Amino acid sequence: MNTYPILRKGLFLLPPETAHNLTLEMAHLFPQLAAGWQFSDKKELNCQVGKTEWRSPVGLAAGLDKNAVALDFFSRLGFGSMECGTITVNPQIGNPKPRMFRYSEEFSLRNSMGFPNNGMKECAEKLKTRPTSFPVGVNIGKSKNSNPDEALEEYAQLYTTLAPLSDWVVVNISSPNTAGLRDLQQEDWLKKLFETLLPLKSKLGKEIFVKLAPDLEDETLRHLTTVLADLGADGLVATNTTHMPERGVGGVSGRLLRVKGHQKRRVVLEVARDRHLPLVGVGGFEDMNDVLAWWASGGEAFQIYTSFIYQGPQILRDIESHILGFLTRAKLQTLQTFFSLEPRERQKLIAAFGR
Numbered sequence: 001m002n003t004y005p006i007l008r009k010g011l012f013l014l015p016p017e018t019a020h021n022l023t024l025e026m027a028h029l030f031p032q033l034a035a036g037w038q039f040s041d042k043k044e045l046n047c048q049v050g051k052t053e054w055r056s057p058v059g060l061a062a063g064l065d066k067n068a069v070a071l072d073f074f075s076r077l078g079f080g081s082m083e084c085g086t087i088t089v090n091p092q093i094g095n096p097k098p099r100m101f102r103y104s105e106e107f108s109l110r111n112s113m114g115f116p117n118n119g120m121k122e123c124a125e126k127l128k129t130r131p132t133s134f135p136v137g138v139n140i141g142k143s144k145n146s147n148p149d150e151a152l153e154e155y156a157q158l159y160t161t162l163a164p165l166s167d168w169v170v171v172n173i174s175s176p177n178t179a180g181l182r183d184l185q186q187e188d189w190l191k192k193l194f195e196t197l198l199p200l201k202s203k204l205g206k207e208i209f210v211k212l213a214p215d216l217e218d219e220t221l222r223h224l225t226t227v228l229a230d231l232g233a234d235g236l237v238a239t240n241t242t243h244m245p246e247r248g249v250g251g252v253s254g255r256l257l258r259v260k261g262h263q264k265r266r267v268v269l270e271v272a273r274d275r276h277l278p279l280v281g282v283g284g285f286e287d288m289n290d291v292l293a294w295w296a297s298g299g300e301a302f303q304i305y306t307s308f309i310y311q312g313p314q315i316l317r318d319i320e321s322h323i324l325g326f327l328t329r330a331k332l333q334t335l336q337t338f339f340s341l342e343p344r345e346r347q348k349l350i351a352a353f354g355r
């Protein structure tokens with residue numbers, strides 16, 4: 001039985017951040033609670049994202065478990081992977097509260113958190129205890145007050161400390177809630193970033209992904225994707241939350257981001273596919289229709305955050321059973337076989353067997 005709707009009713013009586021912290025604390029203390037949602041690992045759902053094999057194409061997006069306190073719980077729940085962070089070098093308290101808002105009728109959230117987190121040392125300790133079979137990426141960001149040159153030094157420290165304990169690293173230059181962060185989506189700064197990180201990567205080997213904002217013009221996104229491919233990025237994550245000034249400060253996620261997220265991802269994908277750059281989709285995924293649209297445009301793995309808050313763990317079981325049904329109807333042994341097909345071939349299968 002899916003108990004989440006009842007649980008959500010109670011949690012939604014609380015302010016969003018209180019509900020969030022309470023749930024995460026429970027998940028940290030009682031990872032065995034995940035058993036209620038009956039995850040069973042299905043090898044046919046494994047998929048390759050860069051060098052890492054995810055257990056399924058559905059990852060948990062950054063920001064939900066910033067400090068990696070509930071890795072065991074999210075692993076047991078059956079996420080294909082998880083991105084913790086955003087982590088900064090030192091602990092930060094983030095922006096003043098309230099800084100998380102619900103738009104329940106629109107299945108959306110807005111946040112202006114500003115990277116509250118316990119800092120890289122504590123995150124490193126948590127990552128040391130992670131379940132070995134659970135792929136985990138770490139999302140890293142600059143501190144509230146650092147300038148672009150200091151930020152370079154911070155990203156180097158973060159990569160050096162956290163890359164050895166994770167499967168891949170995501171450089172966050174796209175949150176709307178840290179002053180000056182999105183300015184780092186500039187070619188000159190990115191060049192310096194990769195000059196700093198690539199020598200470290202040659203020693204530590206962990207892939208470097210970059211997370212992009214949806215609030216860039218299409219032409220800028222295409223250019224940025226080309227620049228990042230040339231600089232040696234291993235992959236991209238798109239998109240972060242979107243700024244909607246009429247709603248207030250911060251970034252909006254969930255259904256209100258759905259159309260824009262999909263459109264911007266397609267723009268990035270046009271270039272990323274040509275350059276063989278993996279792109280993790282995120283932003284507004286809430287059901288199998290979104291997944292099929294993503295796959296039809298050439299995408300593969302994706303992450304969720306807001307739809308997980310509204311639908312709970314059942315969203316994982318629903319999407320898994322739809323994918324397994326699709327594979328059976330299309331007579332495909334594994335999801336990876338489907339991902340290896342040419343886009344036109346994929347579209348034909350989706351049209352014939354998607355629903």
Ligand SMILES: Cc1cc2nc3c(=O)[nH]c(=O)nc-3n(C[C@H](O)[C@H](O)[C@H](O)COP(=O)(O)O)c2cc1C
Nearest residue numbers: 061062063085086111240253254283284304305306
């Ligand atoms: C409350 C909240 C906090 C977030 N914190 C982070 C963060 O620290 N770092 C980051 O890269 N993205 C963060 N995100 C963005 C998500 O990872 C994701 O990109 C965005 O919410 C769009 O996905 P969704 O529509 O499935 O929620 C946050 C999102 C929310 C709602």
